[in-house]
Amino acid sequence: MAGATxxxxxxxxxxxxxxxxxxxxxNQMFASAVAYExxxxxxxxxxxxxxxxxxCPGNPEDWGETNASLLGFGLQDPQAGGYAxxxxxxxxxxxSSNDSQLVEYPPDSGLFYNNISANFGxxxxxxxxDCLNYTAAAKMLGINGTYxxxxxxxxxxxxxxxQVLGFGHLVLNVDVKGSGLPLSGATLNYHLFHVNKTDDEDxxxxxxxxxxxxPNPSGSVDIHFSNVTDDDxxxxxxxxxxxxxxxxxxxxxxxTIDSESQYIIPLIQDFDxxxxxxxHNWNGDTPAVTYNATFFILTxxxxxxxxxxxxxxxxxxxxxxxPYNTTQVPAYEVGLLVISYLTPEDDMGNVILPWGVGTLGxxxxxxxxxxxxxxxxxxxxxxxxxDISYQAKVSTWSLNG
Amino acid sequence: xxxxxxxxxIIILLGAxxxxxxxxxxxxxxxxxxxxxxxxxxSTLETLDGKGILTETVFKDPNDTAWGNLQKALSASLPPxxxxxxxxxxxxTSSGGVINYHLAKSISDAGFGVDSEAASLxxxxxxxxxxxxxxxxxxxxxxxxxxxxxxxxxxxxxxxxGYSAQTLALDLYNLLSPYFQTTVLVNSTYELGQLLNRxxxxxxxxxxxxxxxxxxxxxxxxxxxxxYYTTVGYDPDATYKYAKYSWYLGxxxxxxxxxxxxxxxxxxxYVTNTDFFKYDHNGWGIYGMKMIYQAGVNAFLQxxxxxxxxxxxxxxxxxxxxxxxxxEALDLCNYYGVYPAPYQTSDRALQSSILSTYNLVxxxxxxxxxxxxxxxxxxxxxxxxxxxxTAIGLTRTPDIRVSxxxxxxxxxxxxxxxxxGASCTSRVVTLQLGQQGGT
Numbered sequence: 001m002a003g004a005t006x007x008x009x010x011x012x013x014x015x016x017x018x019x020x021x022x023x024x025x026x027n028q029m030f031a032s033a034v035a036y037e038x039x040x041x042x043x044x045x046x047x048x049x050x051x052x053x054x055x056c057p058g059n060p061e062d063w064g065e066t067n068a069s070l071l072g073f074g075l076q077d078p079q080a081g082g083y084a085x086x087x088x089x090x091x092x093x094x095x096s097s098n099d100s101q102l103v104e105y106p107p108d109s110g111l112f113y114n115n116i117s118a119n120f121g122x123x124x125x126x127x128x129x130d131c132l133n134y135t136a137a138a139k140m141l142g143i144n145g146t147y148x149x150x151x152x153x154x155x156x157x158x159x160x161x162x163q164v165l166g167f168g169h170l171v172l173n174v175d176v177k178g179s180g181l182p183l184s185g186a187t188l189n190y191h192l193f194h195v196n197k198t199d200d201e202d203x204x205x206x207x208x209x210x211x212x213x214x215p216n217p218s219g220s221v222d223i224h225f226s227n228v229t230d231d232d233x234x235x236x237x238x239x240x241x242x243x244x245x246x247x248x249x250x251x252x253x254x255x256t257i258d259s260e261s262q263y264i265i266p267l268i269q270d271f272d273x274x275x276x277x278x279x280h281n282w283n284g285d286t287p288a289v290t291y292n293a294t295f296f297i298l299t300x301x302x303x304x305x306x307x308x309x310x311x312x313x314x315x316x317x318x319x320x321x322x323p324y325n326t327t328q329v330p331a332y333e334v335g336l337l338v339i340s341y342l343t344p345e346d347d348m349g350n351v352i353l354p355w356g357v358g359t360l361g362x363x364x365x366x367x368x369x370x371x372x373x374x375x376x377x378x379x380x381x382x383x384x385x386x387d388i389s390y391q392a393k394v395s396t397w398s399l400n401g
Numbered sequence: 402x403x404x405x406x407x408x409x410x411i412i413i414l415l416g417a418x419x420x421x422x423x424x425x426x427x428x429x430x431x432x433x434x435x436x437x438x439x440x441x442x443x444s445t446l447e448t449l450d451g452k453g454i455l456t457e458t459v460f461k462d463p464n465d466t467a468w469g470n471l472q473k474a475l476s477a478s479l480p481p482x483x484x485x486x487x488x489x490x491x492x493x494t495s496s497g498g499v500i501n502y503h504l505a506k507s508i509s510d511a512g513f514g515v516d517s518e519a520a521s522l523x524x525x526x527x528x529x530x531x532x533x534x535x536x537x538x539x540x541x542x543x544x545x546x547x548x549x550x551x552x553x554x555x556x557x558x559x560x561x562x563g564y565s566a567q568t569l570a571l572d573l574y575n576l577l578s579p580y581f582q583t584t585v586l587v588n589s590t591y592e593l594g595q596l597l598n599r600x601x602x603x604x605x606x607x608x609x610x611x612x613x614x615x616x617x618x619x620x621x622x623x624x625x626x627x628x629y630y631t632t633v634g635y636d637p638d639a640t641y642k643y644a645k646y647s648w649y650l651g652x653x654x655x656x657x658x659x660x661x662x663x664x665x666x667x668x669x670x671y672v673t674n675t676d677f678f679k680y681d682h683n684g685w686g687i688y689g690m691k692m693i694y695q696a697g698v699n700a701f702l703q704x705x706x707x708x709x710x711x712x713x714x715x716x717x718x719x720x721x722x723x724x725x726x727x728x729e730a731l732d733l734c735n736y737y738g739v740y741p742a743p744y745q746t747s748d749r750a751l752q753s754s755i756l757s758t759y760n761l762v763x764x765x766x767x768x769x770x771x772x773x774x775x776x777x778x779x780x781x782x783x784x785x786x787x788x789x790x791t792a793i794g795l796t797r798t799p800d801i802r803v804s805x806x807x808x809x810x811x812x813x814x815x816x817x818x819x820x821x822g823a824s825c826t827s828r829v830v831t832l833q834l835g836q837q838g839g840t
Contacts, residue, residue, distance in 0.1 A: 007404055010404055011406065011407035012407075014404070014407050014408075015407045015410060015411065018407075018410070018411040018414050018415070019414070022414050022415070022417075022418050025418060025422075026418075026421075029421075029422075029425070029427060032427050032429070033427050036427065036428055036429070047437055047440070051440075054444070060723065061744070062723065062746065078744070079742050082447045082448075082451075083444045083447050083448055084451065156477065156478050157477060177477075178473075178474075178476065178477020178478065179476060179477055179478070179479065179480065179481050180481060181476065181477070183473060183477050184473070185466075185469070185470055185473060243473055244449070244454060244458065244470035244473055244474030244475075245448070245449035245451065245452065245454035245455050245458075245474050246448075246449065246477055297563055300452075305563070307562070307563075308686065310686070330562045330563065330797075330798070332796075332797070332798060333562065378436065379437055379440075380436050380441055380480065381440065381441060381444040382441070382444040382445045382447075382448040382478055383444065383448060384448045384451050387451060387452060389448060391478075
């Protein structure tokens with residue numbers, strides 16, 4: 001009798017153990033399937049978001065070219081179609097993820113600008129009130145509170161420019177890479193904006209433009225400017241690189257002012273009319289500066305076409321005198337607003353505002369921060385902005401765990 | 402004994418478990434996505450062909466250096482872990498009507514794993530020759546209309562940002578001259594004066610002042626000849642004193658049965674003559690120009706409808722914003738091969754009330770905005786007694802293809818199309834992508 005009971009107990013124990021083991025394994029399988037299904041939803045949402053961003057212009061379609069409020073999110077260039085993004089809509093994205101990244105101008109005025117920088121002060125400063133923020137975009141996409149996303153739009157080609165010393169005249173090296181490898185055989189369309197002081201009679205600095213086309217057989221090439229001495233010149237340099245349908249932009253600048261900040265800040269005042277504020281940096285240590293502003297339209301073959309603009313020269317001061325001037329660029333033409341300036345000590349500097357982000361190869365990051373989320377789905381597309389090749393990457397994650 | 406039974410049960414349970422695991426292979430949750438290679442491939446093909454370079458390359462000789470450039474561009478565009486194979490197929494049709502695909506060229510950077518995806522693009526050779534024989538405007542009616550394009554070297558344009566009147570004149574010449582028996586460039590305001598006085602400019606065969614089309618390439622400004630027209634066109638009592646010149650233009654348009662074309666913005670807003678108005682500017686720093694404001698178009702319409710001149714600077718435009726080409730206009734885009742953007746921004750749409758005020762019939766090319774049902778974004782306004790005004794009330798910068806479309810829509814010349822060399826002139830480009838190591 002006792003033997004039968006023991007036999008029964010052992011059998012039941014082994015059975016329960018086997019059942020628990022089996023249930024545990026099944027449970028793991030089901031959990032894995034559910035997690036897969038949830039991740040799949042996130043991945044599908046990433047596809048959905050990148051398609052909306054890249055092949056839908058938004059509503060109204062020309063929202064980037066106006067100050068209008070946005071009803072539907074999308075970044076496609078409605079005039080180009082396909083995978084072409086609007087250079088203007090991108091300027092209206094609030095890329096700063098927190099207020100500390102915003103630029104307040106004038107200081108302590110409560111007027112904030114979003115900062116999409118190329119480098120060293122060159123970039124787009126848009127009024128925050130006219131910019132689309134992440135929460136509003138998420139609401140338009142119908143994912144507010146359920147999914148987070150981030151859009152990174154970066155140039156396909158990596159074009160590095162550096163100055164080469166020791167020639168007695170200005171020499172710039174252009175190094176082109178794609179996917180980490182040197183890109184040889186490209187054609188370079190380059191433009192040098194050299195800042196000069198004219199004479200004692202004329203207080204305004206002069207911008208002299210040198211343009212040319214150069215081959216780049218090995219992926220790295222030196223461009224010589226024999227008319228420009230290399231004794232600390234002030235200049236900006238842009239180069240448009242093309243090969244087999246892929247195009248990139250490189251950019252380099254050098255100032256003679258002994259400061260890391262620019263003395264003049266260009267701020268966008270109005271997208272609709274293309275109004276730009278050319279402002280003194282309002283730093284107490286910065287002297288009064290005279291400036292000369294020129295707008296160049298970027299043509300489809302990467303040439304520059306100069307356009308007359310209002311208030312193209314002036315004197316700006318932070319204390320007594322005028323702190324800013326307003327000018328207007330052709331709102332529907334992409335290009336570069338080049339501003340050169342001169343201090344009473346004959347120090348020179350220059351700053352560029354790209355009207356349309358593609359013209360200076362500016363990168364954009366818009367959206368939330370995926371750090372800390374266990375599963376982040378990404379989608380990649382090739383896009384173009386003003387015929388400049390970019391890659392758009394959307395990262396998406398679930399906010400519900 | 403029971404232990405043995407339980408062992409049987411356990412064997413059954415584990416057997417079921419093993420079989421389930423064997424057949425229900427679930428992927429890891431981390432494998433829920435891989436980059437959507439098909440869409441990446443599609444976007445790569447489209448962006449590479451953004452300026453037509455891909456299409457140009459795939460029709461080149463297989464040994465041409467352009468293929469090497471395309472391969473470099475592909476390698477530079479795609480992420481390092483993505484491998485590709487780009488294949489180009491010739492499309493040909495056999496005598497039995499069967500479509501055949503032959504591999505013409507293939508480039509790739511590595512072999513594929515198990516998974517890959519592809520997208521394709523149909524390319525048409527730039528060497529395909531299409532010939533179009535257009536009917537000449539007025540050929541059927543015997544009017545044989547002459548096309549005059551204002552190309553005056555002593556005038557300045559406004560609202561033609563990014564262009565000059567001369568480049569627009571050249572483009573219009575290229576687009577429209579096939580549809581006209583005679584096309585004449587009016588190269589100075591003096592020649593415009595001659596034209597207004599019914600003097601032939603070339604004296605050549607076929608030139609005819611009557612029934613002509615006159616295109617003003619200067620945007621919102623209109624060239625004015627000095628001399629007679631700066632005298633009679635001057636109204637000393639008016640705020641904007643040269644509005645009366647527009648009245649003369651309207652009268653001549655009616656008298657000679659012209660179609661006057663304003664390519665952008667507010668018609669007749671300025672008069673321009675760089676010699677006569679050497680010291681005047683339009684208020685925006687453009688010299689050689691004088692404002693006639695909103696009175697210009699009112700005066701023109703008075704002249705067009707044979708009404709006496711009365712100075713009237715009442716605004717007759719609105720800003721409906723984005724407007725869309727009508728379905729009829731879209732059909733004609735395909736018919737004539739002229740493709741302006743299907744939606745445009747209208748900033749200077751004329752009010753429809755002018756139709757009754759001036760006895761006009763409008764041939765409209767855009768659908769009216771629902772918010773502005775009484776505004777016409779762009780149309781040709783025909784006066785019942787002769788003469789017409791084509792007013793493209795869109796914002797700058799001008800897209801002259803809209804003006805071309807408006808004129809073609811108004812005159813409706815037939816086109817006779819033929820195609821040469823169409824065999825083997827289409828190629829399919831497929832781009833196959835795979836992730837190294839599979840997805």
